């Protein structure tokens with residue numbers, strides 16, 4: 001069980017990641033102990049449902065494309081869901097929600113990584129030189145790779161050890177999630193045909209609302 005015997009600055013980052021409630025009252029871990037496993041399973045459902053529908057629907061013309069869309073869209077959705085944690089926590093005083101942030105962020109990375117693996121293994125058929133050519137030639141793929149590479153340091157530093165080790169540097173590093181979400185939406189917008197613009201535009205609108213909320217918080221101090 002976590003004992004809050006760390007300096008104040010590091011505690012701030014830990015509370016951003018785990019929730020003040022738990023830091024002050026370790027018994028909250030047992031009271032809300034079901035939330036995390038339930039959310040963990042819920043986050044896997046899009047993948048399970050997607051694979052099931054692709055596997056059972058023989059009419060699907062291009063299962064690889066469908067898997068790419070599924071993993072890409074959920075990677076982006078989990079990025080946006082992760083960004084909703086702080087606004088929900090502060091607006092509705094849902095302190096418990098903070099402890100889900102790390103898992104939701106890691107799910108964003110998990111779906112994005114699957115997206116890349118599907119692209120390299122199934123679409124590029126493991127031809128690495130062809131994959132590198134595509135990355136250089138197609139700008140939306142270049143942007144996708146940059147976004148995924150930028151997600152990597154956030155994923156590896158989302159544990160308690162890294163939070164303690166990085167101290168005050170942890171928070172600015174994890175604010176990178178905002179430019180990463182912008183890059184992913186650019187990646188999405190760049191490839192869609194004009195008639196399909198609605199979906200990426202809705203994600204962009206949602207991100208803008210979150211950015212305005214964050215900006216107002218910074219201005220309000």
Ligand code: HEM
Pocket residue numbers: 065068069070071072073074075076079108112115116119141143144145146147148184187188191
């Ligand atoms: C790692 C490098 C990446 C590669 C190689 C890549 C590649 C692709 C490809 C080939 C498509 C499908 C384009 C088509 O329909 O013709 C796609 C779509 C998409 N990707 Fe990526 N991507 C990458 C990174 C990411 C990341 C990091 C995210 C999100 C976290 C993401 C989110 C999306 C989304 C939302 C779509 C659109 C899905 C749809 O049309 O419904 N991609 N990507």
